[in-house]
Amino acid sequence: MKKHQYKSQVVWEGNTGEGTKNYTSYGRDYTISHAHKPPILGSSDPHFRGNPERINPEELLLSSVSSCHMLWYLHLCSANGVIVLSYSDDATGVMVENADGSGYFSEITLHPKVLVKDLKMIAKALELHHEANKLCFIANSLNFKVLHVPTVEVLNDGM
Known part of the structure; x- marks a missing residue:
């Protein structure tokens, strides 16, 4: 180890x-x-009472999960012959605040949007999100599940 x-x-x-x-x-x-x-x-x-012009810890957690997933996903795509041309994620998270002021995240949902080079790559591209979640260091450190709602599109020949 x-x-x-x-x-x-x-x-x-x-x-x-x-x-x-x-x-x-x-x-x-x-x-x-x-x-x-x-x-x-x-x-x-x-x-x-925080400054809205600065990033907060909750946003840092959300972006850490999203970026870790993306980096594993891109690695897995490269190792499996899936050519990713673009990747973006509009991740969302839900934090629950308790009556005593404590709180916790109950869920994070990633919404990765992936553009691949070829139509034959779509099925594998979708499948690799599951594998990326299993390998993501940050997701593995959380006490709640990270959900995924991926979209994979193929490059249009006219682009």
């Missing part, structure tokens, strides 16, 4: 002069840094 380690630094930028004196006294902005990579500007969801 191989183990991989990752490092991330999160620095809170929300002290407006009073620290966390009360719920409304501080900002939710922060910066995520990884060595030699551009910073990610984060905040909490606007429902929780």
